[in-house]
Amino acid sequence: MPASNPISGARTNVRIVVVGDRGSGKSSLIAAAAAETFRQEVPPVLPPTRLPADYYPDNVPIIIIDTSSSLENRGRLAEELKRADAVVLTYACDQPSTLNRLNSFWLHEFRRLEIKAPVIVAGCKLDRRDEDFNLSVEMAPLMQQFREIETCIECSAANMLQIQEVFYFAQKAVLHPTAPLFDQETQTLKPRCVRALKRIFILCDHDMDSALNDEELNEFQVKCFNAPLQPAEIVGVKRVLQEKLPQGVNELGLTLTGFLFLHALFIEKGRIETTWTVLRKFGYNDKLKLRDDYLSVPSKKAPDQSVELTSEAVEFLKGVFSTFDDDKDGVLRSNELEDLFSTAPESPWDEAPYKDAVERTPLRGLSLSGFLSEWALMTSLNPAQSIANLIYIGYNCNASSAINITRRRSVDRKKQQTERNVFQCFVFGPKQAGKSALLTSLLGRPFSENYTPTTAEQYIVNVVDEPAGNKKTLMLREIPEDGVKKLLSDKESLASCDVAVFVYDSSSEKSLKGASELLSYVARQGEESGFGMPCLLIAAKNDLDLYPTANKDSAKICLDMGIDAPIPVSLKERDLNNVFSRIVSAAEHPHLSVPETDLGRSQKRYRQLVSRALMCLSVGAATTFIGLAAYRAYAARKNTSS
Structure with missing residues (x-):
């Protein structure tokens, strides 16, 4: 080669x-x-x-x-x-x-x-x-x-x-840099290089027999170097492998082991440009990731549009899950998941925000719903990364068949319905209100008495079953109280939010006041930016005694803001009161439960007055025009008769 x-x-x-x-x-x-x-x-x-x-x-x-x-x-x-x-x-x-x-x-x-x-x-x-x-x-x-x-x-x-x-x-x-491909100290290919070459090998193995036969080798050579291999050259390659690495070739052709060995040999002999030619022909950049032009990610979308996987991509992922679930127990264990992503630069879910976003244990692994939930989260947060990883694991279609850009949420509000299948919910609330406990309860994790302050945003995602039998994916994004101002300093920060919930400790008047202030602040930002969204109050710790005027105070807040009554939950006793279905329902009806502030109501009344005034002026002008036209017609007839 x-x-x-x-x-x-x-x-x-x-x-x-x-x-x-x-x-x-x-x-x-x-x-x-x-x-x-x-x-x-x-x-x-x-x-x-x-x-x-x-x-x-x-x-x-x-x-x-x-x-x-x-x-x-x-x-x-x-x-x-x-x-x-x-x-x-x-x-x-x-x-x-x-x-x-x-x-x-x-x-x-x-x-x-x-x-x-x-x-x-x-x-x-x-x-x-x-x-x-x-x-x-x-x-x-x-x-x-x-x-x-x-x-x-x-x-x-x-x-x-x-x-x-x-x-x-x-x-x-x-x-043709050496460092990304080869470890000089150990004289071996680096892991990311091995992963890229493994993917290329699989793509070239058209009959999927885990070996490149003479025809497949020749196609590979023509694709990468624009010249066919002569029969004598193929024989020579196989002879070298049989001498130096017997397992590098078998009766079917060149094995993956042999394919990797040849590239290590090229690099050792100073022909690193050969390996780089192969990698770049298959779309890799200097960091051994697919180049942007191979991803075809739509770059233009409105801030209040989201990105979801298409049904075609979801069906592909279900097939991938089944293929790599070797023991057919309905979960992907860590070794199976590593094998699945062995043709990607690395497993994309080993770091935040994906690492703890779904329920995954060392023994039970990742269920199909958890697997699809991770993909939904990655597609929403980083469409390019999602498309790249789909391609790494074998998705051959273009990006347009893999992802769908949803309709604008502002249009959904006007039409009073949404077509989205994945909803992002921002979770606000004062410290120790129960935000983190709400997130973990979406995964069915047991309640923990240990309190650990949340210092950074975190995501939890899972599938929610609706009463009608439909399934929607719900992403909960916890916003620490100290991070609210920083988040809202960006005018488009609320654009990606389908619904916002405000959690408070129902036994604490101070906690309710804090949640109310956050609700007013977020509602005001939503009005000013044009990205208002349905909001819900969640009365957590319902197993504790309410303070004397709790129900009256919370009811007044909801009435004043024009949103639904608070949803009482006890995360400790697993009395969730269908809270997640109700969050999804609020997101599905984007025109309801959108809070209004006093300023917002004043601006709305002002716009209505201006609209009425303009209408009156229009009617007056029209009446004057009609009267003038009638007088001219009358004058014309009178002149004609005389």
């Missing part, structure tokens, strides 16, 4: 900064590369030098930046290093002190400046070097200590020896 004109991504140029001690040969190196001949006299510091696109096979132009190593130019040097795609670090072969300075100063300085660019160490003035010097022996400890060194090379501008190779290796380190 030879590399032929490998893809270099979307780069328009590669910026290479050349640094090193004074007199180490920086400017002569650059001048010789640009002129392709040795120049006796060169300026101390050259202006930016451009090598044209056709200088190297990747067809990407190179911009070379010469630098001064003087103390007064240190600031400029640091700026150039931070803009570098790659760094060529020079020393003079005839000056051992410049070689020692690589370790004693330059490489430590790069780390101090947090330079992430790959480094090519270039020994200049090779024609003057001592014959006893052994490059590989001398450089091995340095490359072991500083992994950012991509390669070491010696060159001579005077003899035009390996001048072009210096910048070729620098460009190659940028366009």
